[in-house]
Each structure stands twice: as C-alpha cells, then as structure tokens.
Amino acid sequence: MAAPTRMTIAEARKALKAKKISSAELTDAHLKAMEATRGLNAFITETPERARADARRADAVLAKGEGGSLEGIPLGIKDLFCTEGVLTTAGSHILDGFKPPYESTVSAKLWQAGAVMLGKLNMDEFAMGSSNMTSYHGAVKNPWRKKGANSDLVPGGSSGGSAAAVAARSVMGATATDTGGSIRQPAAFTGTVGIKPTYGRCSRWGIVAFASSLDQAGPIARTVEDAAIMLQAMSGHDPKDSTSADLPVPNFEAAVERGVKGLRIGIPKEYKLDGAPKEIQDLWEQGIAWLKEAGATPVDITLPHTKYALPVYYVIAPAEASSNLARYDGVRFGLRVPGKTLDEMYENTRAAGFGAEVKRRILIGTYVLSAGYYDAYYLRAQRVRSLIARDFTEAYKQVDAVLTPATPSAAFAIGEKMDDPIAMYLNDVFTVTANLAGLPGISVPGGLNTDGLPLGLQVIGKAFDEETVFAVGRALEKAANFTALPEGMA
Amino acid sequence: MSLDKDTVRKVATLARIKVPDSDLDHMAKELSGVLGWIEQLNEVDIAGVQPMTSVAQMRLKMRADEVRDGGDAEKVTQNAPEGAHGFFVVPKVVE
Numbered sequence: 001m002a003a004p005t006r007m008t009i010a011e012a013r014k015a016l017k018a019k020k021i022s023s024a025e026l027t028d029a030h031l032k033a034m035e036a037t038r039g040l041n042a043f044i045t046e047t048p049e050r051a052r053a054d055a056r057r058a059d060a061v062l063a064k065g066e067g068g069s070l071e072g073i074p075l076g077i078k079d080l081f082c083t084e085g086v087l088t089t090a091g092s093h094i095l096d097g098f099k100p101p102y103e104s105t106v107s108a109k110l111w112q113a114g115a116v117m118l119g120k121l122n123m124d125e126f127a128m129g130s131s132n133m134t135s136y137h138g139a140v141k142n143p144w145r146k147k148g149a150n151s152d153l154v155p156g157g158s159s160g161g162s163a164a165a166v167a168a169r170s171v172m173g174a175t176a177t178d179t180g181g182s183i184r185q186p187a188a189f190t191g192t193v194g195i196k197p198t199y200g201r202c203s204r205w206g207i208v209a210f211a212s213s214l215d216q217a218g219p220i221a222r223t224v225e226d227a228a229i230m231l232q233a234m235s236g237h238d239p240k241d242s243t244s245a246d247l248p249v250p251n252f253e254a255a256v257e258r259g260v261k262g263l264r265i266g267i268p269k270e271y272k273l274d275g276a277p278k279e280i281q282d283l284w285e286q287g288i289a290w291l292k293e294a295g296a297t298p299v300d301i302t303l304p305h306t307k308y309a310l311p312v313y314y315v316i317a318p319a320e321a322s323s324n325l326a327r328y329d330g331v332r333f334g335l336r337v338p339g340k341t342l343d344e345m346y347e348n349t350r351a352a353g354f355g356a357e358v359k360r361r362i363l364i365g366t367y368v369l370s371a372g373y374y375d376a377y378y379l380r381a382q383r384v385r386s387l388i389a390r391d392f393t394e395a396y397k398q399v400d401a402v403l404t405p406a407t408p409s410a411a412f413a414i415g416e417k418m419d420d421p422i423a424m425y426l427n428d429v430f431t432v433t434a435n436l437a438g439l440p441g442i443s444v445p446g447g448l449n450t451d452g453l454p455l456g457l458q459v460i461g462k463a464f465d466e467e468t469v470f471a472v473g474r475a476l477e478k479a480a481n482f483t484a485l486p487e488g489m490a
Numbered sequence: 491m492s493l494d495k496d497t498v499r500k501v502a503t504l505a506r507i508k509v510p511d512s513d514l515d516h517m518a519k520e521l522s523g524v525l526g527w528i529e530q531l532n533e534v535d536i537a538g539v540q541p542m543t544s545v546a547q548m549r550l551k552m553r554a555d556e557v558r559d560g561g562d563a564e565k566v567t568q569n570a571p572e573g574a575h576g577f578f579v580v581p582k583v584v585e
Contacts, residue, residue, distance in 0.1 A: 101562075101569075311528045311529075344508075351509070381528075387534065463545075
C-alpha cells in the first residue's frame with residue numbers, strides 16, 4: 001500500500017473500505033503534510049480539529065460498512081466557498097473576520113458525501129488574478145521549481161492555494177472555481193488535473209460571486225479519475241441557484257475509461273500563437289499524436305473569434321464584478337473604516353479593503369456600464385461573446401471535443417508581470433473561451449519542459465458533455481504517464 | 491480611448507472607492523491601457539448579432555409564493571461591524 005499522502009482518492013477509498021487504513025490515519029497524514037508545507041502559504045485557515053472530528057465521524061460510518069462516495073477523504077476548500085462558522089475571506093481584506101452563517105451548496109454536498117475538511121485555501125483576491133499574487137493573505141508558492149534553481153514560482157491563479165496543496169500532497173483534492181481559467185491554469189502550472197464543468201453543472205449558491213455569468217466551481221485533483229469522483233459529488237441541480245441546470249448528473253467515473261476510439265478531436269488553428277514558446281506547440285502536437293494512437297481522429301477546425309475572447313472577458317467580467325462587489329460597503333460584514341458621512345464610510349472602507357487589481361476591475365466595470373459607454377463597451381462585448389459561442393457551436397457540428405494547450409507558458413516567477421496587467425491577463429488566452437461559451441474544460445498534465453516544470457493540455461467539450469472531456473483527458477493522462485513530483489512536497 | 495484624471499475621479503466616486511489625487515494619474519494611465527486594448531473589439535462586425543447575457547439556455551422556474559424561511563435577524567446581522575437589536579448600524583443619514 002502506498003503512503004497515505006501518495007494515494008489517489010480512488011485508492012484511498014478502496015483502502016478505507018477494506019479497513020487497511022482509517023480516515024483518522026489518512027487525515028493525520030495530510031495534516032502533517034499541511035504543517036510541513038506551511039511555507040507554501042497554500043492555506044488561509046487550517047481546521048485540524050474539524051478535520052479530526054470529521055474523520056472520527058467517517059470512521060464510525062465506515063465501520064458499519066456504510067458511507068458516501070468521499071467518506072473519510074480529506075479535502076481542502078477554496079476560500080471563496082462559504083463554510084458555516086469557518087472564516088471565509090475570498091482572499092480579501094474587506095471580508096476580515098467573516099464567518100458565514102450558512103454553507104455553500106457545493107461544500108455541503110461534499111460533507112454529505114462524507115469528505116473531511118482540512119482547511120480553507122488561499123486564492124487571488126475575489127478570484128481576480130492568474131498568479132495568486134493579489135491575495136491579501138500573501139502569495140502562494142508553487143511546490144515546483146526550475147531544475148537546479150531556487151527561486152520561487154507562482155502556482156497560477158486564482159485557485160493557486162488549491163493547486164499548490166494538491167501538488168504538494170497536503171490535500172487529496174480541493175474545490176476551486178473558474179471564471180476565465182482559474183481552475184485550469186493553476187492545474188497546468190502545478191502538474192495537477194483541474195476541470196471546469198459546464199456552466200450550470202454546479203450550484204453557485206454560497207460561493208462568493210465574481211462574474212455571475214462566467215463563474216463555475218470544479219475540482220483540482222491528482223488524477224482524472226479523482227477529478228471525476230469529486231465532480232460527481234459537487235454537481236447537481238439546486239433550487240437556490242436559478243442558473244443551475246435541472247438535468248440528471250451522468251456517471252462521470254464510468255466515463256473515465258471509455259476510451260477515445262472513433263472520436264473526432266478539433267484542433268483549432270487560432271490557438272497557434274505567434275511568439276508562443278516552442279515547448280507549448282511541441283506538447284500540443286504530442287497530445288494530437290497521443291490521441292491519434294488511441295484511436296481518435298484529429299480534425300483541423302477554426303474558431304475565428306478566439307483573439308477577441310480576452311478583451312470581451314475584460315469588459316464582461318469587470319462589469320459583473322463591479323455590480324457583485326457593491327455589497328462590500330462596511331455595513332453587513334467584514335471591514336469598516338469610519339467616515340463622517342455614510343458615503344465617506346463606504347469610500348474609506350472600499351479604498352482600504354480592496355487591493356489594486358480588484359479596484360482596477362471595479363473601476364473598469366463601472367466605466368463600461370456608465371451612461372454613454374454602455375453600448376460601446378458592454379453591449380458590444382456581449383455581442384462578440386455571442387460570436388465566440390457560435391464558433392464552438394459550428395465546430396461541434398464536425399467534432400466531439402477540442403484539444404488545445406492549457407496555458408501559453410509554464411509557471412513564472414513570483415512578482416513577474418505584476419506591473420503589466422495585460423501581460424498577466426494573457427495567461428488565460430487558451431482557457432477563457434470555454435467560460436464565455438459556458439463549456440466544460442479540463443487541464444491534464446502533459447509533461448515537463450526543459451526546465452523541469454509541468455505543462456498542461458486542455459480538452460474542451462460540448463455543453464453538459466463532461467463525460468467525453470473526462471474520457472479524452474484520461475487518454476492523454478495515460479499516454480503522458482506523468483509521474484513526476486515537485487520538490488516542495490511534504 | 492484615454493481616460494483623464496477627472497473621468498477616473500468620477501468613476502471612482504460612482505464605485506464609492508476613495509482614490510487619493512496623487513494616484514489619479516497613475517490609475518488613468520493603467521485604465522487607459524486596458525481600455526485601449528479592449529478597443530480591438532471595434533474591428534468585429536456585430537451587425538445583426540444578439541447580445542449574449544447568459545449561456546444557460548433555460549427558462550426561470552416558477553415557485554409557489556410562500557414563506558420558506560426568515561426570522562433570522564440575529565444570523566443575518568452577526569457579521570456586521572456594528573449592529574444593535576437585530577439591525578445594522580450606519581453613520582447618521584438624516585439630521
């Protein structure tokens with residue numbers, strides 16, 4: 001039997017059921033790993049007592065031969081999910097001390113399935129960022145380093161704490177959210193698997209809102225199978241989220257080993273970027289070859305409006321954010337900075353409580369929604385969004401899924417790109433289209449670059465066809481046989 | 491499109507974020523950079539294209555108009571920086 005922190009969720013589940021290990025042992029091993037990797041700053045709040053109590057409860061259930069699909073499995077929760085009675089900060093100063101009196105639907109489903117909570121994971125402030133550098137609680141370090149170098153790299157973002165903790169083996173899996181790439185980009189940077197399901201697959205209720213038409217929850221895990229096990233538990237209709245889809249949740253686990261024989265895989269020519277590193281192009285070609293060997297047929301396709309996806313995103317997401325973040329006013333929760341009048345109190349609180357990137361996006365959002373600019377920016381962006389979604393609808397007449405690189409580079413150094421917002425935004429160039437079109441996308445580790453850093457491949461599927469996404473992701477995982485582990489691991 | 495200091499000041503007021511005068515120039519430059527980059531959207535022919543407000547192709551559900559929960563004033567206000575008797579307390583707004 002593998003050491004507890006080297007097991008996958010699938011393996012641990014079997015071991016728990018066979019009584020080869022207890023949830024208490026599994027949980028303790030991960031709590032130790034959490035302590036040993038504290039230098040990564042992956043956690044904002046550690047909840048060891050809660051974890052031990054959860055594990056005891058799970059062990060009692062398992063002893064009776066019962067238990068849910070995640071019974072006794074220790075997980076981390078991104079600090080964007082409200083957890084009842086447990087500090088929830090969204091990585092922001094403005095939510096100082098906020099202990100929600102309710103539980104998010106997705107985390108509640110995980111507890112119902114028997115999961116154990118290890119703690120709340122660090123993230124970019126309000127999920128706005130691609131490096132985890134914008135967190136009020138400090139940057140997260142990537143457990144991976146360049147071969148022979150000792151400078152710290154970013155884990156990506158916004159789910160940087162989730163990705164770093166999964167990669168460092170201090171959690172068996174983690175919840176994450178993805179508005180423009182915030183699950184898939186950090187997964188690619190850390191050699192982990194991350195899936196953003198179809199918009200509407202997971203309830204957004206109780207998740208701190210960033211851009212409501214784009215936000216989706218999903219898991220980051222060690223393997224494609226583990227991601228399927230977690231997503232299964234997280235998915236499903238919720239009457240409390242009017243945009244959650246009232247559709248049956250397929251058996252994702254059963255789809256993982258379905259194979260890709262006969263599938264047609266779209267290769268969009270617009271994802272070949274001028275100036276992208278050769279290693280990215282090489283990995284993509286390798287991915288195409290792997291799928292071909294596994295029996296799929298690559299098909300050249302065109303998604304002509306791809307280059308407009310990021311500018312569309314940077315109108316729509318800030319516009320929605322400026323509205324969603326209006327609630328942080330120093331009245332109902334978190335920070336309050338006094339002022340002589342109510343307005344001054346609002347202004348002082350928001351000036352002190354929000355970081356630079358969040359302010360930048362609120363101001364852009366306020367501007368593009370303001371009288372005289374609404375049509376020119378916001379309405380135009382929504383129209384181009386229709387064209388981006390239509391590109392996929394057209395492509396899916398010929399293909400079953402699309403294969404692209406996950407990111408335009410490997411993980412970069414902490415502090416890099418901080419003075420150039422647009423350079424930072426370009427991190428999401430391959431992932432943001434799936435959010436705008438509402439489609440499922442997975443990032444799977446494809447290999448290491450010459451510096452020894454992980455690179456990811458992305459599979460985008462049809463709406464509500466996560467099954468094909470898992471099957472193609474698994475075929476890539478199998479072919480890549482990615483077994484490398486980071487040095488910054490417990 | 492380049493934003494001037496006065497526009498940034500106005501937008502910051504609309505967003506209720508205090509921006510010190512000394513930061514306005516820097517912010518105007520940064521925001522202008524982002525907006526300038528966004529303006530490549532002007533190249534796209536959008537004639538006859540409907541704006542997309544949601545990817546969820548679904549009709550909102552109707553439900554019975556009935557009280558399902560409530561009476562949670564204490565829970566609702568427990569995170570307030572200042573509260574009293576189940577209310578939020580704010581600086582005086584009427585003389």
